[in-house]
Structures are given as structure tokens and as C-alpha cells.
Amino acid sequence: MARLEERTPVQIGLIAESENISQKYLESILLTLRKSGFLGSKKGKGGGYYLLKDPKDIKMSGVMRILEGPIAMVPCVSLNFYEKCDDCPDENACAVHNLMIEVRDSTLNIFNNTSLADLIS
Amino acid sequence: MARLEERTPVQIGLIAESENISQKYLESILLTLRKSGFLGSKKGKGGGYYLLKDPKDIKMSGVMRILEGPIAMVPCVSLNFYEKCDDCPDENACAVHNLMIEVRDSTLNIFNNTSLADLIS
DNA sequence: TATTACCCTATCGGATAACTAGGCTATTGT
DNA sequence: ACAATAGCCTAGTTATCCGATAGGGTAATA
Numbered sequence: 001m002a003r004l005e006e007r008t009p010v011q012i013g014l015i016a017e018s019e020n021i022s023q024k025y026l027e028s029i030l031l032t033l034r035k036s037g038f039l040g041s042k043k044g045k046g047g048g049y050y051l052l053k054d055p056k057d058i059k060m061s062g063v064m065r066i067l068e069g070p071i072a073m074v075p076c077v078s079l080n081f082y083e084k085c086d087d088c089p090d091e092n093a094c095a096v097h098n099l100m101i102e103v104r105d106s107t108l109n110i111f112n113n114t115s116l117a118d119l120i121s
Numbered sequence: 122m123a124r125l126e127e128r129t130p131v132q133i134g135l136i137a138e139s140e141n142i143s144q145k146y147l148e149s150i151l152l153t154l155r156k157s158g159f160l161g162s163k164k165g166k167g168g169g170y171y172l173l174k175d176p177k178d179i180k181m182s183g184v185m186r187i188l189e190g191p192i193a194m195v196p197c198v199s200l201n202f203y204e205k206c207d208d209c210p211d212e213n214a215c216a217v218h219n220l221m222i223e224v225r226d227s228t229l230n231i232f233n234n235t236s237l238a239d240l241i242s
Numbered sequence: 243t244a245t246t247a248c249c250c251t252a253t254c255g256g257a258t259a260a261c262t263a264g265g266c267t268a269t270t271g272t
Numbered sequence: 273a274c275a276a277t278a279g280c281c282t283a284g285t286t287a288t289c290c291g292a293t294a295g296g297g298t299a300a301t302a
Contacts, residue, residue, distance in 0.1 A: 011278070020208045025261055031280070044269030045277045060220065073189075087141045095240040099181065099231070106227045110220070119216040132247070146292055152249070165300030166246050 001039075002055040002116045009041070009048030029067070036066045055120070061111035071111065072104040079104075122160075123176040123237045130162070130169030150188070157187045176241070182232035192232065193225040200225075 001010055012030060016023040030049050033039045038058065039049045051058070064071060065080060075083035076091060077100040084091075091097050122131055133151060137144040151170050154160045159179065160170045172179070185192060186201060196204035197212060198221040205212075212218050 013278085022261070024263075027279080028261085028281095034279095041279060042269080043267085043277085043279050045271060047269070047278050049279085068194075099235060099240060103228050103231055106231060107224050110224055110227060114220060119220060134247085143292070145294075148248080149250095149292085155248095162248060163300080164246085164248050164298085166302060168247055168300075170248085 001049065001051050002058075002120050007050050009046065009050045011048040014048075032066060033063075038063065038066070055117035056115050058116040059112055060114045060116065060119070061108060063116070064111055071107055072100065074100050077101045077104050079108075122170065122172050123179075123241050128171050130167065130171045132169040135169075153187060154184075159184065159187070176238035177236050179237040180233055181235045181237065181240070182229060184237070185232055192228055193221065195221050198222045198225050200229075 001015075004010070012027050013023055015030075016026045019026070030039060030041075034041055034049065038052060040052045041047065041049050061071065070078040070081040072078040072081075074085075074096075075081060076085045076088070076094075077097065085094075088094055122136075125131070133144055133148050136151075137147045140147070151160060151162075155162055155170065159173060161173045162168065162170050182192065191199040191202040193199040193202075195206075195217075196202060197206045197209070197215075198218065206215075209215055
């Protein structure tokens with residue numbers, strides 16, 4: 001969709017065919033993206049999905065979180081999906097904790113500075 | 122173990138207790154580390170596990186690969202656990218591929234430049 | 243020679259995620 | 273109006289992985 005100049009609706013079937021995946025499976029992915037505000041949709045004949053924003057304004061960090069879940073390698077350093085480790089008495093005393101934060105930040109830095117437009121160029 | 126000055130064997134039971142995990146489970150982890158060359162072991166009374174190298178010379182990238190598997194987010198950009206994507210006709214044509222390589226390299230850079238000694242300080 | 247402590251294999255159960263299936267509903271063009 | 277189109281929704285299946293467990297074996301040491 002991002003490769004198209006115009007912002008006209010694209011049917012699920014067309015994308016499924018060109019990407020070699022099942023139509024139904026793609027449907028669930030596109031539905032997720034619509035619910036999270038990345039895509040709009042149009043029903044009926046001539047309908048389909050379309051991008052709501054300019055590809056330049058879509059950061060990969062947002063897309064990744066929706067489609068892949070947490071960016072952090074471990075839940076205890078995740079910003080959006082934080083979870084405490086079961087048997088960890090003190091995160092600050094954990095030797096691995098700070099290292100994981102460092103990795104998270106460097107990954108996040110890349111995703112935040114890459115747009116959908118960057119990807120297709 | 123890295124925190125100890127001397128390189129004397131430490132018993133599984135002691136570590137299991139101080140880390141609040143089952144002795145058997147810890148055993149399987151230590152066994153993995155021994156087989157991959159990070160730890161040595163001594164049997165019989167007074168035995169246990171000990172580091173084979175100086176903590177300064179143990180890079181976290183090596184430890185991570187043994188305990189956590191691939192560092193890359195997707196197999197198709199993994200250096201040590203490479204796998205081709207099923208329905209991908211051309212990796213170079215994949216929009217996500219280069220992004221994932223970038224992330225892999227930045228993560229690897231951190232793990233390569235962090236030693237076990239860095240972690241405990 | 244008994245005890246200690248590591249060695250090895252098999253397996254279980256829960257969670258996750260890719261993927262599928264089937265039917266419903268809203269929109270559109272004629 | 274109405275029939276075809278195309279998205280909407282929920283549930284479920286299947287496969288795989290991983291944390292964790294169990295139990296018995298073997299080598300080394302005091």
C-alpha cells in the first residue's frame with residue numbers, strides 16, 4: 001500500500017495473491033492494523049484497505065509493537081508490556097537488567113527513526 | 122561465580138539456594154554452559170562448577186547465544202542460526218530484511234562489547 | 243568404600259503464535 | 273430494491289517451543 005501513490009483502497013485478495021499468503025490470514029493481520037489506527041477500510045464493491053497516514057509519518061516502532069509485541073527482549077525492561085520477573089527480589093540488583101535496557105534502547109532508537117517510507121525506498 | 126575472587130568450584134546446591142531456583146533446573150543450565158566451554162566442573166566431595174576464563178574475557182554475545190539462542194529477531198538475518206523464510210522469493214527484495222540486519226548489528230555490538238566482568242560491577 | 247556431587251536422557255505441561263474456518267454485516271452499483 | 277462484493281468478527285486448530293521436572297547413573301574424593 002505504501003508503494004502506491006494514490007491512497008485508494010486495496011482489496012485483501014490482491015495483496016494476499018502478491019504476497020503468497022492465505023487471504024483469511026492476511027485478513028486478520030489487516031484487521032489488527034485497522035483497529036490500532038494504521039489502516040482505514042471501505043466496504044462493498046470497490047472497497048479495501050488503505051493507509052491512514054503518509055508513509056513518512058508511520059514509525060516502525062509503532063507497527064512493530066502491534067504486529068510483533070514487545071520490543072524488549074525481556075518483559076521486565078519493556079516500556080509498553082512491563083511485567084515483573086517472578087523470583088526477582090530487586091531489579092536494580094539484577095546483573096542482566098541494565099544490559100537489557102541498553103539493548104532495548106538501541107533497538108527502539110532504530111525503530112523510532114525508521115519510517116514506512118524508508119523501508120520501501 | 123564471577124563475583125568470587127578465587128576460581129574454586131561452587132556447588133550447584135549453593136547457587137540454586139541463593140538464586141531461588143530448583144537445583145535440577147539449574148543443573149541443566151550449568152551443564153549446557155559446561156558443554157559449550159564456559160564452565161569447568163569437578164566431581165566428588167568439594168567439587169562443583171567454576172569459570173574457565175577470566176570474567177573480563179567472557180563476552181555476553183557468546184553467553185547469550187548459548188542460553189537464549191539466536192540474537193537476531195528473525196532467522197533470515199541470523200549469523201549463527203540462519204534459516205530462509207518459507208515464502209520469500211528474494212531476501213534483498215524484502216523491505217524488512219535490511220531493517221532487521223540493522224537491529225541485529227546494534228544488539229550484537231552491545232553484547233560483543235560487554236563482558237561478564239562489566240555485568241557484575 | 244561410602245558419600246558426595248556432577249552427568250545424562252526423557253518427558254511433562256503451559257504458553258504462544260501461525261494459521262484456518264465459517265458465518266455475519268455493511269456498502270455499493272445497477 | 274437487491275444482489276454481489278468485500279470487510280468484520282469469533283472461535284478453534286495445530287504446531288512448536290521453553291521452562292521446569294524426574295530419576296537414575298557414574299566418576300571422584302576423603
